[in-house]
Amino acid sequence: MRDDGRESSNVEDRRGGSGGSSGGGGIGGLLLGSLRGKGIVAIIVAAAAAYFFDIDPALIMRLLNSGESTVTESSAPTQQIPANDKLAKFVSVVLADTEDVWRERFAAVGKEYRDPKLVLFRGSTPTPCGKGKSAMGPFYCPADQKVYIDLSFYQELKSSYRAPGDFAQAYVIGHEVGHHVQNLLGTMRKVRQQQEGAGESAANALSVKMELQADCYAGVWAHHAHKARQILEEGDIEEAMTAASAIGDDTLQKRSGQNIQPESFTHGSSAERVRWFKTGMQSGELKACDTFL
Structure with a gap:
Protein backbone atom coordinates (compact mmCIF):
# COMPACT_ATOMS: atom_id res chain seq x y z
CA MET A 1 0.00 0.00 0.00
CA ARG A 2 1.26 3.47 -0.81
CA ASP A 3 2.12 5.41 2.33
CA ASP A 4 3.07 8.76 0.83
CA GLY A 5 -0.19 10.52 1.63
CA ARG A 6 -0.82 13.18 4.23
CA GLU A 7 -0.70 12.30 7.91
CA SER A 8 -3.72 12.81 10.14
CA SER A 9 -3.69 15.45 12.87
CA ASN A 10 -6.04 13.22 14.89
CA VAL A 11 -3.44 10.88 16.37
CA GLU A 12 -2.64 10.77 20.08
CA ASP A 13 0.62 9.06 20.96
CA ARG A 14 0.49 7.90 24.57
CA ARG A 15 3.32 5.43 24.33
CA GLY A 16 5.63 7.63 26.35
CA GLY A 17 3.10 8.02 29.16
CA SER A 18 2.88 6.17 32.45
CA GLY A 19 -0.46 4.55 31.70
CA GLY A 20 0.96 1.06 31.45
CA SER A 21 4.00 -1.06 30.94
CA SER A 22 5.15 -2.42 27.63
CA GLY A 23 4.24 -5.99 27.04
CA GLY A 24 2.88 -8.53 24.68
CA GLY A 25 -0.07 -7.54 22.60
CA GLY A 26 -2.70 -10.12 22.03
CA ILE A 27 -5.62 -11.42 20.09
CA GLY A 28 -6.85 -13.43 23.04
CA GLY A 29 -9.61 -10.93 23.78
CA LEU A 30 -11.05 -11.62 20.34
CA LEU A 31 -12.70 -14.75 21.69
CA LEU A 32 -15.80 -14.44 23.81
CA GLY A 33 -14.87 -17.48 25.84
CA SER A 34 -13.90 -15.48 28.90
CA LEU A 35 -17.45 -14.10 29.07
CA ARG A 36 -19.33 -17.20 28.09
CA GLY A 37 -20.84 -19.13 30.95
CA LYS A 38 -21.69 -16.10 33.09
CA GLY A 39 -25.29 -16.32 31.96
CA ILE A 40 -25.67 -12.58 31.56
CA VAL A 41 -26.64 -11.68 28.01
CA ALA A 42 -26.17 -7.98 28.70
CA ILE A 43 -22.47 -8.51 29.37
CA ILE A 44 -22.05 -10.40 26.11
CA VAL A 45 -23.97 -7.72 24.23
CA ALA A 46 -22.00 -4.83 25.68
CA ALA A 47 -18.67 -6.55 25.26
CA ALA A 48 -19.17 -6.72 21.51
CA ALA A 49 -19.12 -2.90 21.32
CA ALA A 50 -15.35 -3.17 21.17
CA TYR A 51 -13.45 -5.23 18.67
CA PHE A 52 -11.74 -7.36 21.28
CA PHE A 53 -14.16 -7.73 24.23
CA ASP A 54 -12.39 -6.50 27.31
CA ILE A 55 -13.85 -3.03 27.76
CA ASP A 56 -16.07 -2.33 30.77
CA PRO A 57 -19.38 -3.78 29.46
CA ALA A 58 -21.68 -2.02 31.92
CA LEU A 59 -20.24 1.36 31.00
CA ILE A 60 -20.60 0.74 27.29
CA MET A 61 -24.22 -0.31 27.70
CA ARG A 62 -25.02 2.87 29.62
CA LEU A 63 -23.29 5.01 27.03
CA LEU A 64 -24.95 3.35 24.06
CA ASN A 65 -28.39 3.38 25.63
CA SER A 66 -28.19 7.06 26.44
CA GLY A 67 -26.84 8.15 23.05
CA GLU A 68 -24.17 6.76 20.82
CA SER A 69 -22.40 9.97 19.91
CA THR A 70 -21.53 11.28 23.36
CA VAL A 71 -17.91 12.40 23.45
CA THR A 72 -15.98 12.30 26.72
CA GLU A 73 -12.30 13.12 26.67
CA SER A 74 -10.05 10.76 28.59
CA SER A 75 -6.91 12.15 30.12
CA ALA A 76 -3.55 10.55 29.40
CA PRO A 77 -0.11 11.88 28.49
CA THR A 78 0.40 12.43 24.77
CA GLN A 79 3.39 13.18 22.62
CA GLN A 80 4.32 13.79 19.01
CA ILE A 81 4.98 10.77 16.81
CA PRO A 82 8.77 10.38 16.45
CA ALA A 83 9.93 11.24 12.96
CA ASN A 84 11.63 7.85 12.53
CA ASP A 85 8.62 5.78 13.70
CA LYS A 86 7.57 4.33 10.35
CA LEU A 87 4.71 2.19 11.63
CA ALA A 88 3.12 5.02 13.59
CA LYS A 89 3.49 7.28 10.57
CA PHE A 90 1.87 4.61 8.41
CA VAL A 91 -1.24 4.28 10.57
CA SER A 92 -1.47 8.07 10.66
CA VAL A 93 -1.54 8.12 6.85
CA VAL A 94 -4.19 5.39 6.82
CA LEU A 95 -6.32 7.35 9.28
CA ALA A 96 -6.00 10.46 7.13
CA ASP A 97 -7.15 8.47 4.14
CA THR A 98 -10.25 7.23 5.99
CA GLU A 99 -10.99 10.84 6.92
CA ASP A 100 -10.90 11.93 3.29
CA VAL A 101 -13.13 9.09 2.12
CA TRP A 102 -15.74 9.25 4.86
CA ARG A 103 -16.03 13.03 4.71
CA GLU A 104 -16.87 12.65 1.03
CA ARG A 105 -19.24 9.72 1.56
CA PHE A 106 -21.16 11.50 4.31
CA ALA A 107 -21.35 14.74 2.31
CA ALA A 108 -22.79 12.77 -0.62
CA VAL A 109 -25.81 11.86 1.51
CA GLY A 110 -26.14 15.26 3.19
CA LYS A 111 -24.44 14.36 6.46
CA GLU A 112 -21.37 15.68 8.26
CA TYR A 113 -18.58 13.30 9.19
CA ARG A 114 -16.78 13.84 12.46
CA ASP A 115 -13.24 12.49 12.42
CA PRO A 116 -12.38 9.94 15.10
CA LYS A 117 -9.05 10.07 16.89
CA LEU A 118 -6.52 7.26 16.87
CA VAL A 119 -4.76 6.59 20.17
CA LEU A 120 -1.43 4.79 20.16
CA PHE A 121 -0.60 3.20 23.49
CA ARG A 122 1.70 0.60 24.95
CA GLY A 123 0.58 -1.93 27.54
CA SER A 124 -2.50 -0.14 28.85
CA THR A 125 -4.23 3.23 28.80
CA PRO A 126 -7.28 4.86 30.43
CA THR A 127 -10.42 5.22 28.29
CA PRO A 128 -14.01 6.21 29.05
CA CYS A 129 -14.92 2.60 28.17
CA GLY A 130 -12.66 1.14 30.83
CA LYS A 131 -8.96 0.41 30.91
CA GLY A 132 -7.61 -0.32 27.46
CA LYS A 133 -5.13 -3.20 27.36
CA SER A 134 -2.83 -4.58 24.70
CA ALA A 135 -4.44 -8.00 25.05
CA MET A 136 -7.71 -6.60 23.69
CA GLY A 137 -6.25 -5.87 20.30
CA PRO A 138 -7.51 -2.72 18.53
CA PHE A 139 -10.88 -1.42 19.65
CA TYR A 140 -13.25 1.50 19.18
CA CYS A 141 -14.70 3.36 22.16
CA PRO A 142 -17.99 5.11 21.29
CA ALA A 143 -17.83 7.25 24.44
CA ASP A 144 -14.96 9.39 23.15
CA GLN A 145 -15.11 8.35 19.48
CA LYS A 146 -11.53 7.10 19.49
CA VAL A 147 -9.82 4.04 18.04
CA TYR A 148 -7.22 2.52 20.36
CA ILE A 149 -4.30 0.35 19.24
CA ASP A 150 -1.08 -1.01 20.67
CA LEU A 151 1.06 -1.37 17.56
CA SER A 152 2.54 -4.60 18.91
CA PHE A 153 -0.72 -6.15 17.70
CA TYR A 154 0.61 -6.03 14.17
CA GLN A 155 3.55 -8.23 15.06
CA GLU A 156 1.19 -10.84 16.46
CA LEU A 157 -1.02 -10.56 13.40
CA LYS A 158 2.05 -11.33 11.31
CA SER A 159 3.78 -13.98 13.40
CA SER A 160 0.96 -15.84 15.14
CA TYR A 161 -1.84 -15.40 12.63
CA ARG A 162 0.21 -15.38 9.45
CA ALA A 163 -1.43 -12.23 8.15
CA PRO A 164 1.49 -9.95 7.24
CA GLY A 165 1.54 -6.92 5.00
CA ASP A 166 0.84 -3.22 5.23
CA PHE A 167 -2.65 -3.48 3.80
CA ALA A 168 -3.56 -6.11 6.39
CA GLN A 169 -2.57 -3.45 8.93
CA ALA A 170 -4.61 -0.82 7.10
CA TYR A 171 -7.65 -3.13 7.03
CA VAL A 172 -7.61 -3.28 10.84
CA ILE A 173 -7.81 0.53 11.04
CA GLY A 174 -10.49 0.56 8.34
CA HIS A 175 -12.60 -1.92 10.33
CA GLU A 176 -12.40 0.10 13.56
CA VAL A 177 -13.22 3.32 11.71
CA GLY A 178 -16.16 1.37 10.27
CA HIS A 179 -17.47 1.10 13.84
CA HIS A 180 -17.14 4.86 14.13
CA VAL A 181 -19.25 5.23 11.00
CA GLN A 182 -21.88 2.97 12.59
CA ASN A 183 -21.78 5.11 15.71
CA LEU A 184 -22.34 8.34 13.76
CA LEU A 185 -25.17 6.79 11.72
CA GLY A 186 -26.93 5.49 14.84
CA THR A 187 -26.55 1.83 13.94
CA MET A 188 -24.74 0.95 17.17
CA ARG A 189 -27.48 2.28 19.40
CA LYS A 190 -30.24 0.58 17.45
CA VAL A 191 -28.47 -2.77 17.53
CA ARG A 192 -27.81 -2.54 21.27
CA GLN A 193 -31.47 -1.77 21.91
CA GLN A 194 -32.49 -4.84 19.91
CA GLN A 195 -29.99 -6.99 21.75
CA GLU A 196 -31.25 -6.02 25.20
CA GLY A 197 -34.41 -8.02 24.84
CA ALA A 198 -32.89 -10.87 22.89
CA GLY A 199 -31.56 -14.22 24.00
CA GLU A 200 -27.85 -14.97 23.88
CA SER A 201 -27.89 -16.60 20.45
CA ALA A 202 -29.98 -13.81 18.90
CA ALA A 203 -27.79 -11.15 20.53
CA ASN A 204 -24.68 -12.81 19.15
CA ALA A 205 -26.24 -12.92 15.68
CA LEU A 206 -26.83 -9.16 15.81
CA SER A 207 -23.22 -8.61 16.88
CA VAL A 208 -22.07 -10.64 13.88
CA LYS A 209 -24.13 -8.45 11.55
CA MET A 210 -22.62 -5.31 13.01
CA GLU A 211 -19.06 -6.62 12.78
CA LEU A 212 -19.55 -7.78 9.20
CA ALA A 228 -9.05 8.73 -5.79
CA ARG A 229 -5.41 8.13 -4.94
CA GLN A 230 -4.40 4.70 -6.30
CA ILE A 231 -3.28 3.53 -2.86
CA LEU A 232 -3.36 -0.19 -3.62
CA GLU A 233 -0.43 -2.17 -4.90
CA GLU A 234 -0.17 -5.74 -6.13
CA GLY A 235 -1.06 -8.20 -3.39
CA ASP A 236 -2.74 -5.66 -1.10
CA ILE A 237 -6.25 -7.07 -1.42
CA GLU A 238 -4.95 -10.58 -0.74
CA GLU A 239 -3.32 -9.24 2.45
CA ALA A 240 -6.64 -7.88 3.66
CA MET A 241 -8.38 -11.15 2.80
CA THR A 242 -5.80 -13.08 4.79
CA ALA A 243 -6.25 -10.84 7.81
CA ALA A 244 -10.06 -11.04 7.64
CA SER A 245 -9.89 -14.80 7.36
CA ALA A 246 -7.38 -15.15 10.21
CA ILE A 247 -9.72 -13.48 12.71
CA GLY A 248 -12.95 -15.21 11.75
CA ASP A 249 -14.74 -16.79 14.71
CA ASP A 250 -14.54 -20.30 13.28
CA THR A 251 -10.80 -20.00 12.65
CA LEU A 252 -10.18 -18.63 16.14
CA GLN A 253 -12.23 -21.40 17.74
CA LYS A 254 -10.25 -24.01 15.83
CA ARG A 255 -6.96 -22.44 16.92
CA SER A 256 -8.04 -22.51 20.55
CA GLY A 257 -8.97 -26.19 20.34
CA GLN A 258 -12.72 -25.61 20.56
CA ASN A 259 -15.44 -27.14 18.47
CA ILE A 260 -16.95 -24.70 16.00
CA GLN A 261 -20.11 -23.24 17.54
CA PRO A 262 -21.84 -20.87 15.08
CA GLU A 263 -24.38 -19.79 17.69
CA SER A 264 -21.53 -18.33 19.74
CA PHE A 265 -20.05 -16.31 16.87
CA THR A 266 -19.86 -12.58 17.53
CA HIS A 267 -17.78 -11.39 14.54
CA GLY A 268 -18.63 -13.87 11.79
CA SER A 269 -16.87 -16.74 10.10
CA SER A 270 -13.72 -16.29 8.05
CA ALA A 271 -15.68 -16.73 4.83
CA GLU A 272 -18.26 -14.14 5.89
CA ARG A 273 -15.66 -11.60 6.85
CA VAL A 274 -13.87 -11.98 3.53
CA ARG A 275 -17.14 -11.82 1.59
CA TRP A 276 -18.35 -8.62 3.20
CA PHE A 277 -15.01 -6.85 2.84
CA LYS A 278 -15.06 -7.78 -0.85
CA THR A 279 -18.65 -6.54 -1.14
CA GLY A 280 -17.67 -3.10 0.11
CA MET A 281 -14.50 -3.08 -1.96
CA GLN A 282 -16.27 -3.97 -5.19
CA SER A 283 -19.33 -1.74 -4.77
CA GLY A 284 -18.02 1.27 -2.90
CA GLU A 285 -21.59 1.87 -1.70
CA LEU A 286 -22.82 2.20 1.87
CA LYS A 287 -26.15 0.69 0.90
CA ALA A 288 -24.39 -2.48 -0.24
CA CYS A 289 -23.29 -3.01 3.36
CA ASP A 290 -26.72 -3.70 4.84
CA THR A 291 -25.83 -6.89 6.65
CA PHE A 292 -29.10 -6.70 8.59
CA LEU A 293 -31.32 -7.70 5.65
Whole structure:
Protein backbone atom coordinates (compact mmCIF):
# COMPACT_ATOMS: atom_id res chain seq x y z
CA MET A 1 0.00 0.00 0.00
CA ARG A 2 1.26 3.47 -0.81
CA ASP A 3 2.12 5.41 2.33
CA ASP A 4 3.07 8.76 0.83
CA GLY A 5 -0.19 10.52 1.63
CA ARG A 6 -0.82 13.18 4.23
CA GLU A 7 -0.70 12.30 7.91
CA SER A 8 -3.72 12.81 10.14
CA SER A 9 -3.69 15.45 12.87
CA ASN A 10 -6.04 13.22 14.89
CA VAL A 11 -3.44 10.88 16.37
CA GLU A 12 -2.64 10.77 20.08
CA ASP A 13 0.62 9.06 20.96
CA ARG A 14 0.49 7.90 24.57
CA ARG A 15 3.32 5.43 24.33
CA GLY A 16 5.63 7.63 26.35
CA GLY A 17 3.10 8.02 29.16
CA SER A 18 2.88 6.17 32.45
CA GLY A 19 -0.46 4.55 31.70
CA GLY A 20 0.96 1.06 31.45
CA SER A 21 4.00 -1.06 30.94
CA SER A 22 5.15 -2.42 27.63
CA GLY A 23 4.24 -5.99 27.04
CA GLY A 24 2.88 -8.53 24.68
CA GLY A 25 -0.07 -7.54 22.60
CA GLY A 26 -2.70 -10.12 22.03
CA ILE A 27 -5.62 -11.42 20.09
CA GLY A 28 -6.85 -13.43 23.04
CA GLY A 29 -9.61 -10.93 23.78
CA LEU A 30 -11.05 -11.62 20.34
CA LEU A 31 -12.70 -14.75 21.69
CA LEU A 32 -15.80 -14.44 23.81
CA GLY A 33 -14.87 -17.48 25.84
CA SER A 34 -13.90 -15.48 28.90
CA LEU A 35 -17.45 -14.10 29.07
CA ARG A 36 -19.33 -17.20 28.09
CA GLY A 37 -20.84 -19.13 30.95
CA LYS A 38 -21.69 -16.10 33.09
CA GLY A 39 -25.29 -16.32 31.96
CA ILE A 40 -25.67 -12.58 31.56
CA VAL A 41 -26.64 -11.68 28.01
CA ALA A 42 -26.17 -7.98 28.70
CA ILE A 43 -22.47 -8.51 29.37
CA ILE A 44 -22.05 -10.40 26.11
CA VAL A 45 -23.97 -7.72 24.23
CA ALA A 46 -22.00 -4.83 25.68
CA ALA A 47 -18.67 -6.55 25.26
CA ALA A 48 -19.17 -6.72 21.51
CA ALA A 49 -19.12 -2.90 21.32
CA ALA A 50 -15.35 -3.17 21.17
CA TYR A 51 -13.45 -5.23 18.67
CA PHE A 52 -11.74 -7.36 21.28
CA PHE A 53 -14.16 -7.73 24.23
CA ASP A 54 -12.39 -6.50 27.31
CA ILE A 55 -13.85 -3.03 27.76
CA ASP A 56 -16.07 -2.33 30.77
CA PRO A 57 -19.38 -3.78 29.46
CA ALA A 58 -21.68 -2.02 31.92
CA LEU A 59 -20.24 1.36 31.00
CA ILE A 60 -20.60 0.74 27.29
CA MET A 61 -24.22 -0.31 27.70
CA ARG A 62 -25.02 2.87 29.62
CA LEU A 63 -23.29 5.01 27.03
CA LEU A 64 -24.95 3.35 24.06
CA ASN A 65 -28.39 3.38 25.63
CA SER A 66 -28.19 7.06 26.44
CA GLY A 67 -26.84 8.15 23.05
CA GLU A 68 -24.17 6.76 20.82
CA SER A 69 -22.40 9.97 19.91
CA THR A 70 -21.53 11.28 23.36
CA VAL A 71 -17.91 12.40 23.45
CA THR A 72 -15.98 12.30 26.72
CA GLU A 73 -12.30 13.12 26.67
CA SER A 74 -10.05 10.76 28.59
CA SER A 75 -6.91 12.15 30.12
CA ALA A 76 -3.55 10.55 29.40
CA PRO A 77 -0.11 11.88 28.49
CA THR A 78 0.40 12.43 24.77
CA GLN A 79 3.39 13.18 22.62
CA GLN A 80 4.32 13.79 19.01
CA ILE A 81 4.98 10.77 16.81
CA PRO A 82 8.77 10.38 16.45
CA ALA A 83 9.93 11.24 12.96
CA ASN A 84 11.63 7.85 12.53
CA ASP A 85 8.62 5.78 13.70
CA LYS A 86 7.57 4.33 10.35
CA LEU A 87 4.71 2.19 11.63
CA ALA A 88 3.12 5.02 13.59
CA LYS A 89 3.49 7.28 10.57
CA PHE A 90 1.87 4.61 8.41
CA VAL A 91 -1.24 4.28 10.57
CA SER A 92 -1.47 8.07 10.66
CA VAL A 93 -1.54 8.12 6.85
CA VAL A 94 -4.19 5.39 6.82
CA LEU A 95 -6.32 7.35 9.28
CA ALA A 96 -6.00 10.46 7.13
CA ASP A 97 -7.15 8.47 4.14
CA THR A 98 -10.25 7.23 5.99
CA GLU A 99 -10.99 10.84 6.92
CA ASP A 100 -10.90 11.93 3.29
CA VAL A 101 -13.13 9.09 2.12
CA TRP A 102 -15.74 9.25 4.86
CA ARG A 103 -16.03 13.03 4.71
CA GLU A 104 -16.87 12.65 1.03
CA ARG A 105 -19.24 9.72 1.56
CA PHE A 106 -21.16 11.50 4.31
CA ALA A 107 -21.35 14.74 2.31
CA ALA A 108 -22.79 12.77 -0.62
CA VAL A 109 -25.81 11.86 1.51
CA GLY A 110 -26.14 15.26 3.19
CA LYS A 111 -24.44 14.36 6.46
CA GLU A 112 -21.37 15.68 8.26
CA TYR A 113 -18.58 13.30 9.19
CA ARG A 114 -16.78 13.84 12.46
CA ASP A 115 -13.24 12.49 12.42
CA PRO A 116 -12.38 9.94 15.10
CA LYS A 117 -9.05 10.07 16.89
CA LEU A 118 -6.52 7.26 16.87
CA VAL A 119 -4.76 6.59 20.17
CA LEU A 120 -1.43 4.79 20.16
CA PHE A 121 -0.60 3.20 23.49
CA ARG A 122 1.70 0.60 24.95
CA GLY A 123 0.58 -1.93 27.54
CA SER A 124 -2.50 -0.14 28.85
CA THR A 125 -4.23 3.23 28.80
CA PRO A 126 -7.28 4.86 30.43
CA THR A 127 -10.42 5.22 28.29
CA PRO A 128 -14.01 6.21 29.05
CA CYS A 129 -14.92 2.60 28.17
CA GLY A 130 -12.66 1.14 30.83
CA LYS A 131 -8.96 0.41 30.91
CA GLY A 132 -7.61 -0.32 27.46
CA LYS A 133 -5.13 -3.20 27.36
CA SER A 134 -2.83 -4.58 24.70
CA ALA A 135 -4.44 -8.00 25.05
CA MET A 136 -7.71 -6.60 23.69
CA GLY A 137 -6.25 -5.87 20.30
CA PRO A 138 -7.51 -2.72 18.53
CA PHE A 139 -10.88 -1.42 19.65
CA TYR A 140 -13.25 1.50 19.18
CA CYS A 141 -14.70 3.36 22.16
CA PRO A 142 -17.99 5.11 21.29
CA ALA A 143 -17.83 7.25 24.44
CA ASP A 144 -14.96 9.39 23.15
CA GLN A 145 -15.11 8.35 19.48
CA LYS A 146 -11.53 7.10 19.49
CA VAL A 147 -9.82 4.04 18.04
CA TYR A 148 -7.22 2.52 20.36
CA ILE A 149 -4.30 0.35 19.24
CA ASP A 150 -1.08 -1.01 20.67
CA LEU A 151 1.06 -1.37 17.56
CA SER A 152 2.54 -4.60 18.91
CA PHE A 153 -0.72 -6.15 17.70
CA TYR A 154 0.61 -6.03 14.17
CA GLN A 155 3.55 -8.23 15.06
CA GLU A 156 1.19 -10.84 16.46
CA LEU A 157 -1.02 -10.56 13.40
CA LYS A 158 2.05 -11.33 11.31
CA SER A 159 3.78 -13.98 13.40
CA SER A 160 0.96 -15.84 15.14
CA TYR A 161 -1.84 -15.40 12.63
CA ARG A 162 0.21 -15.38 9.45
CA ALA A 163 -1.43 -12.23 8.15
CA PRO A 164 1.49 -9.95 7.24
CA GLY A 165 1.54 -6.92 5.00
CA ASP A 166 0.84 -3.22 5.23
CA PHE A 167 -2.65 -3.48 3.80
CA ALA A 168 -3.56 -6.11 6.39
CA GLN A 169 -2.57 -3.45 8.93
CA ALA A 170 -4.61 -0.82 7.10
CA TYR A 171 -7.65 -3.13 7.03
CA VAL A 172 -7.61 -3.28 10.84
CA ILE A 173 -7.81 0.53 11.04
CA GLY A 174 -10.49 0.56 8.34
CA HIS A 175 -12.60 -1.92 10.33
CA GLU A 176 -12.40 0.10 13.56
CA VAL A 177 -13.22 3.32 11.71
CA GLY A 178 -16.16 1.37 10.27
CA HIS A 179 -17.47 1.10 13.84
CA HIS A 180 -17.14 4.86 14.13
CA VAL A 181 -19.25 5.23 11.00
CA GLN A 182 -21.88 2.97 12.59
CA ASN A 183 -21.78 5.11 15.71
CA LEU A 184 -22.34 8.34 13.76
CA LEU A 185 -25.17 6.79 11.72
CA GLY A 186 -26.93 5.49 14.84
CA THR A 187 -26.55 1.83 13.94
CA MET A 188 -24.74 0.95 17.17
CA ARG A 189 -27.48 2.28 19.40
CA LYS A 190 -30.24 0.58 17.45
CA VAL A 191 -28.47 -2.77 17.53
CA ARG A 192 -27.81 -2.54 21.27
CA GLN A 193 -31.47 -1.77 21.91
CA GLN A 194 -32.49 -4.84 19.91
CA GLN A 195 -29.99 -6.99 21.75
CA GLU A 196 -31.25 -6.02 25.20
CA GLY A 197 -34.41 -8.02 24.84
CA ALA A 198 -32.89 -10.87 22.89
CA GLY A 199 -31.56 -14.22 24.00
CA GLU A 200 -27.85 -14.97 23.88
CA SER A 201 -27.89 -16.60 20.45
CA ALA A 202 -29.98 -13.81 18.90
CA ALA A 203 -27.79 -11.15 20.53
CA ASN A 204 -24.68 -12.81 19.15
CA ALA A 205 -26.24 -12.92 15.68
CA LEU A 206 -26.83 -9.16 15.81
CA SER A 207 -23.22 -8.61 16.88
CA VAL A 208 -22.07 -10.64 13.88
CA LYS A 209 -24.13 -8.45 11.55
CA MET A 210 -22.62 -5.31 13.01
CA GLU A 211 -19.06 -6.62 12.78
CA LEU A 212 -19.55 -7.78 9.20
CA GLN A 213 -20.90 -4.35 8.32
CA ALA A 214 -17.73 -2.79 9.72
CA ASP A 215 -15.75 -5.15 7.47
CA CYS A 216 -17.86 -4.00 4.53
CA TYR A 217 -17.28 -0.35 5.43
CA ALA A 218 -13.54 -1.06 5.46
CA GLY A 219 -13.99 -2.28 1.90
CA VAL A 220 -15.93 0.87 0.95
CA TRP A 221 -13.04 2.96 2.25
CA ALA A 222 -10.51 0.94 0.25
CA HIS A 223 -12.62 1.26 -2.92
CA HIS A 224 -12.80 5.04 -2.82
CA ALA A 225 -9.27 5.57 -1.54
CA HIS A 226 -7.88 3.59 -4.45
CA LYS A 227 -10.18 5.28 -6.93
CA ALA A 228 -9.05 8.73 -5.79
CA ARG A 229 -5.41 8.13 -4.94
CA GLN A 230 -4.40 4.70 -6.30
CA ILE A 231 -3.28 3.53 -2.86
CA LEU A 232 -3.36 -0.19 -3.62
CA GLU A 233 -0.43 -2.17 -4.90
CA GLU A 234 -0.17 -5.74 -6.13
CA GLY A 235 -1.06 -8.20 -3.39
CA ASP A 236 -2.74 -5.66 -1.10
CA ILE A 237 -6.25 -7.07 -1.42
CA GLU A 238 -4.95 -10.58 -0.74
CA GLU A 239 -3.32 -9.24 2.45
CA ALA A 240 -6.64 -7.88 3.66
CA MET A 241 -8.38 -11.15 2.80
CA THR A 242 -5.80 -13.08 4.79
CA ALA A 243 -6.25 -10.84 7.81
CA ALA A 244 -10.06 -11.04 7.64
CA SER A 245 -9.89 -14.80 7.36
CA ALA A 246 -7.38 -15.15 10.21
CA ILE A 247 -9.72 -13.48 12.71
CA GLY A 248 -12.95 -15.21 11.75
CA ASP A 249 -14.74 -16.79 14.71
CA ASP A 250 -14.54 -20.30 13.28
CA THR A 251 -10.80 -20.00 12.65
CA LEU A 252 -10.18 -18.63 16.14
CA GLN A 253 -12.23 -21.40 17.74
CA LYS A 254 -10.25 -24.01 15.83
CA ARG A 255 -6.96 -22.44 16.92
CA SER A 256 -8.04 -22.51 20.55
CA GLY A 257 -8.97 -26.19 20.34
CA GLN A 258 -12.72 -25.61 20.56
CA ASN A 259 -15.44 -27.14 18.47
CA ILE A 260 -16.95 -24.70 16.00
CA GLN A 261 -20.11 -23.24 17.54
CA PRO A 262 -21.84 -20.87 15.08
CA GLU A 263 -24.38 -19.79 17.69
CA SER A 264 -21.53 -18.33 19.74
CA PHE A 265 -20.05 -16.31 16.87
CA THR A 266 -19.86 -12.58 17.53
CA HIS A 267 -17.78 -11.39 14.54
CA GLY A 268 -18.63 -13.87 11.79
CA SER A 269 -16.87 -16.74 10.10
CA SER A 270 -13.72 -16.29 8.05
CA ALA A 271 -15.68 -16.73 4.83
CA GLU A 272 -18.26 -14.14 5.89
CA ARG A 273 -15.66 -11.60 6.85
CA VAL A 274 -13.87 -11.98 3.53
CA ARG A 275 -17.14 -11.82 1.59
CA TRP A 276 -18.35 -8.62 3.20
CA PHE A 277 -15.01 -6.85 2.84
CA LYS A 278 -15.06 -7.78 -0.85
CA THR A 279 -18.65 -6.54 -1.14
CA GLY A 280 -17.67 -3.10 0.11
CA MET A 281 -14.50 -3.08 -1.96
CA GLN A 282 -16.27 -3.97 -5.19
CA SER A 283 -19.33 -1.74 -4.77
CA GLY A 284 -18.02 1.27 -2.90
CA GLU A 285 -21.59 1.87 -1.70
CA LEU A 286 -22.82 2.20 1.87
CA LYS A 287 -26.15 0.69 0.90
CA ALA A 288 -24.39 -2.48 -0.24
CA CYS A 289 -23.29 -3.01 3.36
CA ASP A 290 -26.72 -3.70 4.84
CA THR A 291 -25.83 -6.89 6.65
CA PHE A 292 -29.10 -6.70 8.59
CA LEU A 293 -31.32 -7.70 5.65
